[in-house]
Amino acid sequence: MEHFQQIIEYFGSSPIIIRSSSLLEDNFGNAFAGKYESIFLANQGSPEQRYIQFAEAVKKVYSSTMNEDALAYRKQRGLDKSDEQMALLVQRVSGAPHKNYFFPDLAGVGLSHNIYMWNENMNPKEGMLRLVFGLGTRAVNRVEGDYPRMVALENPLQRPYSEKDDLRKFSQHEVDLIDTKENILKTISFENLINEKSYMDIDRVAVKDDEAMRMMSKNNTEDKEYWILTLDNIFGDDTLIDTFKNILKSLEKSYSYPVEIEFTVNFAEDNTFKINLLQCRPLQTVGLGNRVEIPNLVKKENILFESQGYFLGGNISQGIQRIIYVAPGKYSKLVLSDKYEIAHIVGKLNSHIENREKLPTLLMGPGRWGTTTPSLGIPVKFAEINNIAVLVEIAFPEGNLMPELSFGTHFFQDLVETNIFYIALFPEKKDVIFNDNFFKKEKNLLTKLIPQSAKYKNVIGVYDISSEGLKIMSDIISQKIICFSDSKRTSK
Amino acid sequence: MISTGIKGLDSVITGLREGDNVVWQIDDIKDYAELVKPFVEQALKEKRKVVYMRFASHKELLKPSLKIKRYELNAYAGFESFATKVNNIITQEGEGTYYVFDCLSELLSAWATDLMIGNFFMVTCPYLYELKTVTYFSILRYNHSFKSVARIRETTQLLIDVYHCEGCFYIHPLKVWNRYSPTMFLPHQRENDKFIPITDSVNAVKLLSYIHEKGAESAKRNLDYWDLLFIEAEELARNNTSENKTKNMVKKLCNIMLTKNKKILSLAMQHFSLEELIEIKSRLIGTGYIGGKSIGMLLARKILSEDTPLNWQKLSESHDSFYIGSDIFYSYIVQNQLWKLHMQQKTEGEYFRVAKIIKEKMLYERSRKKSWNTFSRL
Structure with missing residues (x-):
C-alpha cells in the first residue's frame, strides 16, 4: 500500500511502535489493555526491508483480534457478535540512543486513583505510578521476579523495607530496550548495561550496591560495578511528582472518572524533563x-x-x-x-x-x-x-x-x-x-x-x-x- | 431466460440469468423505481420469491405488500453489522430469490467512504451469485470515486448506465458478463417498450458529450467521498463563515473518525476544533476510525494543553504519530478473501475454531515476499 510507504519514509530509520487501537479498546467500560498486540520495530535496514517488517507487524496486530484470550474476553462481555474494528496507532518510540541501544530514561503507567492503597491513613485520590527504567513494556506487563518501582504520589519515597537485601530483590533488574545494531527489541540486565558503559546517568536512577561489590571483590578480580535501580534520586525534588499529580488530576476532572495513563520521561542534561503521554483511558475494571x-x-x-x-x-x-x-x-x-x-x-x-x-x-x-x-x-x-x-x-x-x-x-x-x-x-x-x-x-x-x-x-x-x-x-x-x-x- | 419485465430491455442484454447482479447507474431515484417495478411484477407473476432490502431515506421503491418480503436495515450500525445482516438474510432466504436493494449511494452518508461501499459489494455479490439469485442495485452517477466504481464493475455481472437527454430516456450497458451482441454496448433510446440502439455517429457523439459534460468534475472523482468531505471541511475552516456549519462539521467528523462511544464522543466534541480534526485526518492513513488508543492519546494531550497552570507545551514531548484507519482492517479481510470465514466465525459453535483458521491465514497465508502484495490492492 502506497500509504504505508509514506509512513516508512517519514520515520526513516527511527524506531517505531505499531499499537493496536481497536474501537472497543480503551473506551469507558472495556479493558482490552494488553489483549491485542503492540509491536516495536527497531526499523533499521533498507526501505524495502523496513516496509516488509512494517507490513508483517500490521498483519500481526490484525491477527491478534483472533487471539484466544481476546476472544474469550469479548465473549465474557457479550461482545462476541459485535464488530471489533482494528485501527492502528503508529508512534515514534520516545527515547534516546545509548550506544547501540535506544530507550527512554523512564516509562510507566499512572493511575489517578491509587487502587493499591487500602490503608486508612493514606489518600487513594493522590494516585500512583508504576515506573521502569527503559521501555515501558515492563511496567505494563507483569514479569515474574522483576519489580517495577511502585510510587504512591502522596509519598514517593515510602518503602518499608529496611534491609538492603530486600531493596535489591524487589527492584527492577532487567531492562527492555531496542537494539539498533541487531534490529530487535530485547531485554538485557541492568548490570550488563552498566558494565558495557551504555548508560551514563546511572546516578539518576540507581544507587551503588556497596555491599554486593564488597562481597564480589573478595572472590572476583573483575572490576565490576553493582547498582540497584531504586529511581529514588528522581524524587529528590518534587517537580516530577507534582507534575504527575497535576496531570492525573486534570485528566480525571475532564473525564469525570479516574484515569490510567501510559507515558515516558526523558531527562535533559540540566535535569529538566519532557513527558511523552502515550495514552489515556478511563480506569478499568478487573x-x-x-x-x-x-x-x-x-x-x-x-x-x-x-x-x-x-x-x-x-x-x-x-x-x-x-x-x-x-x-x-x-x-x-x-x-x-x-x-x-x-x-x-x-x-x-x-x-x-x-x-x-x-x-x-x-x-x-x-x-x-x-x-x-x-x-x-x-x-x-x-x-x-x-x-x-x-x-x-x-x-x-x-x-x-x-x-x-x-x-x-x-x-x-x-x-x-x-x-x-x-x-x-x-x-x-x-x-x-x-x-x-x-x-x-x-x-x-x-x-x-x-x-x-x-x-x-x-x-x-x-x-x-x-x-x-x-x-x-x-x-x-x-x-x-x-x-x-x-x-x-x-x-x- | 429471466426477464427484466421490459421486453425491449431483455432483447438488448439478451435477458437476465441466474446469479446476475445488476447495477443501475442513475441520476434520479425515480428512474431506478421505474426499472424495479416491471422487474418485480414479472417476478411475482412467475411466482418468484421477492425480497426488498430497505435502508435508504429515499422514497420506497416497493409498497408494502404481502407478496414481497421486506427487511428494514440500519446502515448507521456500521459496515460490519450491515454486511453481516445482509449476509444472514441471503443465507436464510436461500437459492433463487430475487432481491431489490435501495440505492447504495445512500450508504455514503452513513459510512462516509466509497471504499466501504466497494467492500460491501465485494462481499455480497459473489454470495448472491453463488445462490443463483437475481439482484437489482443502483448507484448515483458521479457520486462515487472512479476507484470504487471500478471495483463494482469488476464484481458485478451487469452495469448499466441510465440517463435522460432532451426529454428522451436512455440506457447504456457498460458491462454485460458472458453475453454479447454487436449493438449491446451502445446507448439505447427508449421508445415505449422498445430500446433502439444509437448506431449513427452524429447522434452518439451528441448524446455522449452531453452526458460527459454533466460529469465534468472528473478530477474530484479521483477522490473518495471521504477526502471530498475533508476538502469541504478545510474550506469551512478557511472561510470561517458560519459557526453553526462549523459545529455540525465537527460533530460529523468526530462521529466518522474518532469514536462511537458516547461519552468519549461528547468529550471529543467539547475539546477538538475543526482545524484540529483536519490535522488528525492529515495523519490518518485510509478511512474510518482512529480507534481507542489514538483517541485516548489525542484527547488527553488536548485536555492537558488547555490546563494553563500546567504549562504542558513546555513539559510535553510532542508527537508525530500516524493512524491507520479501521476501514483498512476490513479491506484487508475482504481483499484477502477472509470475509466468509469472518462471517462463519460469528456463528454458533464456530467462535474459537474458525478464529484459529483466520489467524493462521492472516499471518501465514502469504509468504513474506508477498507482504507487498497483501496490502498493495488496498
Whole structure:
C-alpha cells in the first residue's frame, strides 16, 4: 500500500511502535489493555526491508483480534457478535540512543486513583505510578521476579523495607530496550548495561550496591560495578511528582472518572524533563462486566460478606467458583505444628487450581496471610497462594489475629504483580457483614481433594459453588465491596 | 431466460440469468423505481420469491405488500453489522430469490467512504451469485470515486448506465458478463417498450458529450467521498463563515473518525476544533476510525494543553504519530478473501475454531515476499 510507504519514509530509520487501537479498546467500560498486540520495530535496514517488517507487524496486530484470550474476553462481555474494528496507532518510540541501544530514561503507567492503597491513613485520590527504567513494556506487563518501582504520589519515597537485601530483590533488574545494531527489541540486565558503559546517568536512577561489590571483590578480580535501580534520586525534588499529580488530576476532572495513563520521561542534561503521554483511558475494571454497578438490594441471606473500604485491586466484578475458608476460631486454637500444617494444606489446594481464569478461587482466613509468625496468621509462602483470585484476611480479635498488609512489603508486591485482589474484613465493625453460615449448606470437598488432611476438615472448608453464581464486586468511588450469590440459594 | 419485465430491455442484454447482479447507474431515484417495478411484477407473476432490502431515506421503491418480503436495515450500525445482516438474510432466504436493494449511494452518508461501499459489494455479490439469485442495485452517477466504481464493475455481472437527454430516456450497458451482441454496448433510446440502439455517429457523439459534460468534475472523482468531505471541511475552516456549519462539521467528523462511544464522543466534541480534526485526518492513513488508543492519546494531550497552570507545551514531548484507519482492517479481510470465514466465525459453535483458521491465514497465508502484495490492492 502506497500509504504505508509514506509512513516508512517519514520515520526513516527511527524506531517505531505499531499499537493496536481497536474501537472497543480503551473506551469507558472495556479493558482490552494488553489483549491485542503492540509491536516495536527497531526499523533499521533498507526501505524495502523496513516496509516488509512494517507490513508483517500490521498483519500481526490484525491477527491478534483472533487471539484466544481476546476472544474469550469479548465473549465474557457479550461482545462476541459485535464488530471489533482494528485501527492502528503508529508512534515514534520516545527515547534516546545509548550506544547501540535506544530507550527512554523512564516509562510507566499512572493511575489517578491509587487502587493499591487500602490503608486508612493514606489518600487513594493522590494516585500512583508504576515506573521502569527503559521501555515501558515492563511496567505494563507483569514479569515474574522483576519489580517495577511502585510510587504512591502522596509519598514517593515510602518503602518499608529496611534491609538492603530486600531493596535489591524487589527492584527492577532487567531492562527492555531496542537494539539498533541487531534490529530487535530485547531485554538485557541492568548490570550488563552498566558494565558495557551504555548508560551514563546511572546516578539518576540507581544507587551503588556497596555491599554486593564488597562481597564480589573478595572472590572476583573483575572490576565490576553493582547498582540497584531504586529511581529514588528522581524524587529528590518534587517537580516530577507534582507534575504527575497535576496531570492525573486534570485528566480525571475532564473525564469525570479516574484515569490510567501510559507515558515516558526523558531527562535533559540540566535535569529538566519532557513527558511523552502515550495514552489515556478511563480506569478499568478487573474481571467481568462493564462498569461495575453494585446492586442495592441483595437479600441478606445471599450475602457472604459486605464491607466498606479495605480492599485493593480497583474495580472488580469477579465470578467465584471455589471458596477455601480457614475458620478463624478453629485456627487460633491449633498448636503451632498444626498451624504450619494448615499452611501446607492451603499450598496443596492452591496447586490444585490449574487455571485461575477457569477456576476463580476465593481464599479466606484469619489475620495476615504470609506472615512468618503463625500466631498472627497462616504462614504460607507466596508460591502457596499464587493461583488464588481473591484473598481475604479476616479480623479475629479474640485470637489476636488482625489483617495487615502494608504497601511495599514483599507479599504486597507479589500480590500486585500477580494481580490478586485483596480484601481485609473486620466483622466487628459496623457496616460490615460476614455471614459464615453461608457455608453450612455446602459440601466440604477437603477430604476428597486431599484425603490425608481429614483431620483438619473442621478447620478448612473447600466449597465449589459454581451453581450459586457467587460474585465479588467492588467500586472504588463508593469504596463498597460485596460478595453475594446471584441466583436463589436452594437448600441441598 | 429471466426477464427484466421490459421486453425491449431483455432483447438488448439478451435477458437476465441466474446469479446476475445488476447495477443501475442513475441520476434520479425515480428512474431506478421505474426499472424495479416491471422487474418485480414479472417476478411475482412467475411466482418468484421477492425480497426488498430497505435502508435508504429515499422514497420506497416497493409498497408494502404481502407478496414481497421486506427487511428494514440500519446502515448507521456500521459496515460490519450491515454486511453481516445482509449476509444472514441471503443465507436464510436461500437459492433463487430475487432481491431489490435501495440505492447504495445512500450508504455514503452513513459510512462516509466509497471504499466501504466497494467492500460491501465485494462481499455480497459473489454470495448472491453463488445462490443463483437475481439482484437489482443502483448507484448515483458521479457520486462515487472512479476507484470504487471500478471495483463494482469488476464484481458485478451487469452495469448499466441510465440517463435522460432532451426529454428522451436512455440506457447504456457498460458491462454485460458472458453475453454479447454487436449493438449491446451502445446507448439505447427508449421508445415505449422498445430500446433502439444509437448506431449513427452524429447522434452518439451528441448524446455522449452531453452526458460527459454533466460529469465534468472528473478530477474530484479521483477522490473518495471521504477526502471530498475533508476538502469541504478545510474550506469551512478557511472561510470561517458560519459557526453553526462549523459545529455540525465537527460533530460529523468526530462521529466518522474518532469514536462511537458516547461519552468519549461528547468529550471529543467539547475539546477538538475543526482545524484540529483536519490535522488528525492529515495523519490518518485510509478511512474510518482512529480507534481507542489514538483517541485516548489525542484527547488527553488536548485536555492537558488547555490546563494553563500546567504549562504542558513546555513539559510535553510532542508527537508525530500516524493512524491507520479501521476501514483498512476490513479491506484487508475482504481483499484477502477472509470475509466468509469472518462471517462463519460469528456463528454458533464456530467462535474459537474458525478464529484459529483466520489467524493462521492472516499471518501465514502469504509468504513474506508477498507482504507487498497483501496490502498493495488496498
